[in-house]
Every structure is written in C-alpha cells, then in structure tokens.
Amino acid sequence: MMENIQATLNRGPAVQAAKPIKMKTKDVTVHYGAKQALNGVTLNIPENQVTALIGPSGCGKSTYLRCLNRMNDTIDIAKVGGEILLDGEDVYDPDIDVVELRARVGMVFQKPNPFPKSIFDNVAYGPKIHGLARSKQELDEIVHTSLRRAGLYKEVHDRLDEPGTGLSGGQQQRLCIARAIAVSPEVILMDEPCSALDPIATATVEELIDELRENYTIVIVTHSMQQAARVSQLTAMFHLGDLAEVGPTEKMFSNPDDKRTQDYITGRFG
Amino acid sequence: MSDATANGIAATAAERKPRRDIGIGRRYAAERRFKAYGIIAIAIGLAFLVMLLTSIISKGYTAFWQTEIKVPITFTEKVLGTPEQAVKSQTKLLMANYPQLARDGLVQLLGISADDKKAVSAANGLISSGTRVTLRDMVMNDLSIIGTTEDVWLYASSELDSAMKGQYDLSVPENRRPISDLQLEYIDKLKSQGAIEERFNWGLFTFGASSRAETAGLGVAIIGSFYMMLIVLALALPIGVAASIYLEEFAPKNKFTDLIEVNINNLAAVPSIVFGLLGLAVFINWFGLPRSAPLVGGLVLTLMTLPTIIIATRAALRAVPPSIRWAALGLGASRTQTIFHHVLPLAAPGILTGTIIGLAQALGETAPLLLIGMVAFVADYPATPMEPATALPVQIYMWANEAERAFVERTSGAIIILLAFLAIMNLTAIFLRRRFERRW
Numbered sequence: 001m002m003e004n005i006q007a008t009l010n011r012g013p014a015v016q017a018a019k020p021i022k023m024k025t026k027d028v029t030v031h032y033g034a035k036q037a038l039n040g041v042t043l044n045i046p047e048n049q050v051t052a053l054i055g056p057s058g059c060g061k062s063t064y065l066r067c068l069n070r071m072n073d074t075i076d077i078a079k080v081g082g083e084i085l086l087d088g089e090d091v092y093d094p095d096i097d098v099v100e101l102r103a104r105v106g107m108v109f110q111k112p113n114p115f116p117k118s119i120f121d122n123v124a125y126g127p128k129i130h131g132l133a134r135s136k137q138e139l140d141e142i143v144h145t146s147l148r149r150a151g152l153y154k155e156v157h158d159r160l161d162e163p164g165t166g167l168s169g170g171q172q173q174r175l176c177i178a179r180a181i182a183v184s185p186e187v188i189l190m191d192e193p194c195s196a197l198d199p200i201a202t203a204t205v206e207e208l209i210d211e212l213r214e215n216y217t218i219v220i221v222t223h224s225m226q227q228a229a230r231v232s233q234l235t236a237m238f239h240l241g242d243l244a245e246v247g248p249t250e251k252m253f254s255n256p257d258d259k260r261t262q263d264y265i266t267g268r269f270g
Numbered sequence: 271m272s273d274a275t276a277n278g279i280a281a282t283a284a285e286r287k288p289r290r291d292i293g294i295g296r297r298y299a300a301e302r303r304f305k306a307y308g309i310i311a312i313a314i315g316l317a318f319l320v321m322l323l324t325s326i327i328s329k330g331y332t333a334f335w336q337t338e339i340k341v342p343i344t345f346t347e348k349v350l351g352t353p354e355q356a357v358k359s360q361t362k363l364l365m366a367n368y369p370q371l372a373r374d375g376l377v378q379l380l381g382i383s384a385d386d387k388k389a390v391s392a393a394n395g396l397i398s399s400g401t402r403v404t405l406r407d408m409v410m411n412d413l414s415i416i417g418t419t420e421d422v423w424l425y426a427s428s429e430l431d432s433a434m435k436g437q438y439d440l441s442v443p444e445n446r447r448p449i450s451d452l453q454l455e456y457i458d459k460l461k462s463q464g465a466i467e468e469r470f471n472w473g474l475f476t477f478g479a480s481s482r483a484e485t486a487g488l489g490v491a492i493i494g495s496f497y498m499m500l501i502v503l504a505l506a507l508p509i510g511v512a513a514s515i516y517l518e519e520f521a522p523k524n525k526f527t528d529l530i531e532v533n534i535n536n537l538a539a540v541p542s543i544v545f546g547l548l549g550l551a552v553f554i555n556w557f558g559l560p561r562s563a564p565l566v567g568g569l570v571l572t573l574m575t576l577p578t579i580i581i582a583t584r585a586a587l588r589a590v591p592p593s594i595r596w597a598a599l600g601l602g603a604s605r606t607q608t609i610f611h612h613v614l615p616l617a618a619p620g621i622l623t624g625t626i627i628g629l630a631q632a633l634g635e636t637a638p639l640l641l642i643g644m645v646a647f648v649a650d651y652p653a654t655p656m657e658p659a660t661a662l663p664v665q666i667y668m669w670a671n672e673a674e675r676a677f678v679e680r681t682s683g684a685i686i687i688l689l690a691f692l693a694i695m696n697l698t699a700i701f702l703r704r705r706f707e708r709r710w
Contacts, residue, residue: 069600071599071600074595074596074599076522076523099602099603099604100602101602102599102600102602103601103602106600106601107596107600108600109596109597109600111593113591113593113594113596115594115597115598115612116594116616125598125601125603125611126601126602129601129602129603129607129611130602176597179601180600180601183601183602
C-alpha cells in the first residue's frame with residue numbers, strides 16, 4: 001500500500017509555491033440534533049490548489065465540505081458553529097445571501113445528478129438563474145466554454161439537445177462539473193466525485209480536476225488514497241469528527257506525524 | 271498412512287457439510303400455495319367485475335335505442351290557426367292541441383275510423399305525449415309549414431318501446447299487461463308499412479328530467495356534473511398543490527404541522543355525507559348560496575377531493591430524488607426556484623394522476639349532493655352554475671326509484687354512461703403519466 005502511494009506521488013504534480021488562503025475555517029462544529037458530527041475543525045484552504053479531505057466513513061469530512069457552501073442549511077436538524085471565511089467574509093453572516101454564496105462556491109456530488117433536461121439546458125440553468133448571459137449568444141458562449149473546460153465538448157457538441165441523463169456515468173459527472181463551472185464559481189467542492197465511476201472515467205475526471213486547479217480552488221472528499229495522492233496538493237485527515245492532521249500531500253503520504261493518519265493510509269483501519 | 275488420514279479428514283468434512291436441502295420441498299410448496307391464493311383472489315375479483323358489467327350492460331344497452339314512428343302529420347289551420355294570426359300572437363301556437371295532430375295522423379296511417387273511440391284511444395297510447403314539444407318546435411321554427419302535410423318521426427310511448435324490445439311477457443292475460451292485443455295488432459301493421467323503427471336515442475344525452483321515460487334524459491345531469499368538475503378542478507388543484515408544496519418543502523416540522531398532517535389524512539376518510547351536511551350548513555344556510563346549484567355541489571366536492579389531491583401531491587413531491595434538489599441548490603437556485611423549475615415538473619405526472627383520480631371520485635359521489643338539494647326534478651338546462659341542476663349519479667339514483675320498465679333500462683344505461691366517463695378519466699390519467707413521466 002505504502003509503496004503504491006509513494007509511486008503515485010512521484011508521478012503526481014509537484015507541490016507549488018505557497019498560495020494565498022481562499023477559505024479559512026476556525027473551530028467549525030456541527031451538531032445533528034444531539035449528536036456532534038464535527039468537533040471544532042480549523043483548516044485553511046489555499047487558493048488554486050486541490051485540497052483533499054480523507055478519512056474513514058463517518059469521520060465528518062462530507063459534513064465539513066457541506067458547511068463550506070451552507071448545504072447543511074437544507075438539513076433541518078443540522079446546527080453549525082465556529083467561523084467560516086471566504087476571502088475574509090463570514091459565510092454564516094446573516095447578511096450573506098446563501099444564493100450568492102452557492103454561486104461562488106459550487107458543488108459536485110457523489111452520484112452524477114444531471115437534471116432530466118437536455119445537455120445544453122443542464123449547463124445553461126445556472127447562468128440563466130443568475131442572469132450571467134444577456135443574450136442567446138452569450139449563453140451559448142458560456143455553455144460551450146464550460147463544456148470545453150469540463151473536457152466534454154468534443155463528445156457531445158453535436159447532441160446538445162439530447163437529455164443529459166442519456167450520457168454515460170463519467171460523462172454525466174463531467175456534465176455536472178461543467179454545470180458547476182458555468183456559474184463561474186471561485187471554489188468547487190467535490191464530494192467523492194468518482195466513487196460511482198469506473199477506473200477509466202475516474203482517470204478522465206482526475207485529469208480534469210488537475211486542469212481546473214489553474215482557475216478554481218478545489219476541495220475534494222475522497223475515499224481513495226491514491227486519488228488524494230494523485231490530484232491534491234494539500235491533504236487533511238479527518239477522524240471521528242476531528243481534524244487529525246493536515247499537511248502537504250507529499251508529506252502526508254510519506255511521513256505523516258499523526259499515528260491515526262499513518263494507520264489509515266497504510267490500511268490498518270478505515 | 272498419510273493417505274488414510276487425508277481420507278479420514280475428507281470423510282468428516284463430508285459429514286459436517288451443512289445440509290441445505292432441509293425443508294426445501296416445503297418452502298417451494300409454500301410458495302406455490304401462496305401463488306395459488308393470489309390467483310384465486312384475482313379470479314374472484316374478476317368474476318365479480320364480469321358479473322357486474324354483464325348485468326349492467328345486458329340491462330342497459332337497449333336504453334341507447336328508442337322506438338320511433340313515422341307519422342304523416344297535417345298541420346291544419348283548424349288546430350293551429352293561420353300563419354297571419356301566429357305572427358300577431360303566439361299564444362294560440364303555444365297552446366295548440368299538438369297531440370291531436372299526432373293522433374289524427376296515426377289514425378289515418380292505421381286506417382281507423384275516427385268514430386271508433388276505443389281504437390283511437392289504443393292508437394293514441396302508442397305515441398308519446400312528449401310529441402307536443404317536437405311538433406310545436408317544428409311549427410314555431412317554420413310557420414310556412416302550416417297547412418302542409420309532412421312525415422315526422424315521433425317518439426313512441428314507453429309501453430310500445432318496451433314491447434318492441436321484447437321486455438313484456440305477452441303470454442299473460444291482456445288486462446294484466448301494459449299493452450293490449452289491439453295495440454300489438456297495430457304494431458304489426460306499422461311494422462309491415464315500415465313506419466316503425468328503433469333509432470339511436472340521442473334524447474338520452476340531451477333531455478332533462480321527465481316523468482315520461484321516452485323523453486327523460488341525462489342532459490341536465492351531464493351539464494351539472496360538468497360544471498361541478500370544472501369548479502373542483504379550478505379550486506382543488508391549485509389549493510391542494512399549494513398546500514402540499516408548503517407542507518412538504520417549507521413548513522417547519524413541529525406539533526402544529528403534525529396536527530395538520532394528521533387531520534388531512536383523517537379528512538380523506540370522512541364519510542362523504544358529512545361533507546354534504548357541512549355544505550348545507552355553511553354554503554347554503556350561512557353564505558346563502560342557492561340550493562340545488564352546481565356551484566354548491568362543486569364547493570362540497572372540492573372539500574372532499576382536497577385531501578386526496580394533497581396526499582397524492584405530497585407523495586409525488588417526496589418521490590423526486592433529493593439529488594435533484596441538491597443539484598439545483600448547489601448551483602445557487604433559491605428554494606422556490608428549485609421547487610418550480612425542477613421538483614414540480616418531475617412531480618407533475620403524479621400530481622395529475624392524483625387529481626384525476628380525485629375528480630373521478632367526485633364525479634361518482636352522490637350522498638353529499640342529496641343533502642344540498644341536487645336531487646331535484648330539473649327539466650331545463652342550467653345556464654350558469656348558480657341555477658338548479660342534477661348530477662349523473664343523482665340522476666341514476668332518481669331513475670332507480672321509478673317503477674316503469676323503461677326507466678329500469680335507462681338506469682342501467684345511465685350507469686354505463688357514468689362508467690364510460692370514469693373510464694375515460696382514468697385512461698387520461700394513465701396516458702398523462704406515460705406521456706410526462708421522465709426518468710432520472
């Protein structure tokens with residue numbers, strides 16, 4: 001296991017010079033009713049980098065991710081505490097419009113969930129509701145650019161009016177990424193985006209994530225340590241609602257400080 | 271030695287092998303038995319359905335035909351007055367003795383002496399007295415007809431109609447059946463002249479209430495039911511869908527909404543006659559709306575249909591996968607946008623199906639309409655939903671109370687029409703669901 005990851009790391013992208021911080025979280029706690037799911041997580045997410053959240057099931061990494069664009073608001077019993085700053089602004093500030101926040105912090109889900117509409121309408125929906133396009137041409141432009149950035153344009157350019165649900169799993173997930181990109185977010189959150197995909201589709205999506213890093217800040221939750229090693233520059237290890245350790249991906253997989261991280265990445269639990 | 275040991279181990283392994291075949295025969299038998307129970311249950315259900323349909327259709331199909339007699343009618347000035355008089359005053363035309371024209375024509379057709387009182391009266395019994403309206407309308411529409419002779423198809427009396435359809439037992443003594451030997455003789459004579467025919471009974475769909483079976487129809491009931499369905503659709507669908515969306519998507523989960531939820535589910539099970547009492551007390555006595563009006567009927571049926579629509583709509587909303595909501599919310603759509611752009615379109619087939627089933631229920635509902643006075647003798651079409659009307663099931667109820675043979679077949683005929691409307695509505699529901707159902 002260890003050698004495997006080491007090998008992947010050596011092929012992986014070189015760690016870049018330190019980047020400015022895009023999102024700051026301080027002592028983030030989440031309660032689901034009486035149950036505490038996150039016990040105070042403090043983590044800085046660097047701009048234009050891929051931050052991977054790893055850890056065993058139920059450790060709170062998805063919960064943490066969903067705090068970043070307030071998707072936890074949709075769960076009635078969820079209570080979020082602590083401080084989450086996007087470019088220095090508190091996202092839980094009552095003055096912050098959650099609609100605008102989610103346009104700035106987009107999300108891609110575990111299971112591809114295109115709308116049961118045409119490929120074009122899937123991508124065009126976000127720009128439409130946010131009024132990003134003033135004319136049909138502008139909208140076309142946004143849709144085509146987004147599909148191109150998501151590496152899907154070549155495959156679907158001649159059938160944009162066909163239903164998005166008719167695509168293969170990997171294509172659907174890239175369509176969801178194109179849909180997220182179309183509203184020009186600053187941060188893209190990905191919740192196990194490849195767990196429903198086969199290895200070839202996974203490889204395509206991973207390449208895509210690596211390319212997207214240039215323009216977006218990406219936070220990705222993953223169960224696959226190889227994936228974390230392949231795509232991320234910063235890795236955060238969660239365990240039982242705590243942030244066990246955070247560090248540059250290379251260091252995390254070669255020389256972790258925390259015993260739990262070491263046990264997890266060597267496959268002793270999780 | 272080592273071979274022997276190996277064999278020994280193999281043997282014990284074979285002995286220890288779990289016996290998975292225990293009770294397998296019994297398990298299969300239980301499964302076969304259960305399938306057989308299911309098939310028997312369905313067969314019993316189908317048998318009852320077939321019995322019901324056979325009985326109704328065999329009794330009712332004759333209602334769609336009505337015997338008519340072709341009679342040469344002379345529109346004499348002696349009875350009607352001259353066209354000049356008619357232009358001045360219509361009173362004479364309105365009051366004229368039209369049945370006499372019909373009787374004279376038939377007497378002439380049968381070649382009976384006008385002095386033979388008994389024969390004339392027997393002949394007269396063959397024509398419906400509803401001919402008054404038919405002939406009057408002909409004259410009123412075209413005054414130039416006065417003074418001419420024209421062959422007119424007149425409705426036969428219900429006795430002649432029933433006799434033609436073979437619904438009377440002719441072997442019983444003459445004085446114990448509604449049709450006399452002399453009349454039977456006349457029927458044969460008319461048949462040989464080709465002046466008697468069974469024609470499609472359009473009147474069944476267009477006439478209002480009448481004490482004579484041959485001129486009784488469902489016209490007023492169909493209009494009344496139609497008005498009520500429109501009112502139910504216009505009120506129950508928007509109110510029901512709005513209530514469901516609020517309860518399902520916006521309402522906080524607390525004791526109060528729990529109470530509302532329990533009450534909606536209970537309302538769906540409240541006997542319909544209770545809604546009728548409510549309508550009588552609130553809409554008629556308190557709001558002062560008119561009795562027997564489709565408006566009140568529609569309001570009562572709306573109350574009755576609301577729980578059905580709310581329950582169906584909430585189920586349809588809940589069936590929309592949460593991933594679709596997340597996708598829209600994650601893109602920055604507001605809750606209202608998410609619901610109206612994504613959730614509602616996906617739930618639409620379910621909502622439509624629920625609505626149509628609710629409407630079908632309302633169409634067949636009788637009890638509450640009895641209480642608000644829609645069980646009435648209404649001969650004229652209601653021009654607005656505020657005017658008295660009846661409803662299809664109520665008309666069936668009223669006809670079922672009539673003793674005449676001709677009303678028995680009309681009762682079954684009306685049931686066939688009601689069932690046809692229900693079948694059409696249910697087919698529409700299935701069609702809409704197939705048409706709009708989208709996979710995700």
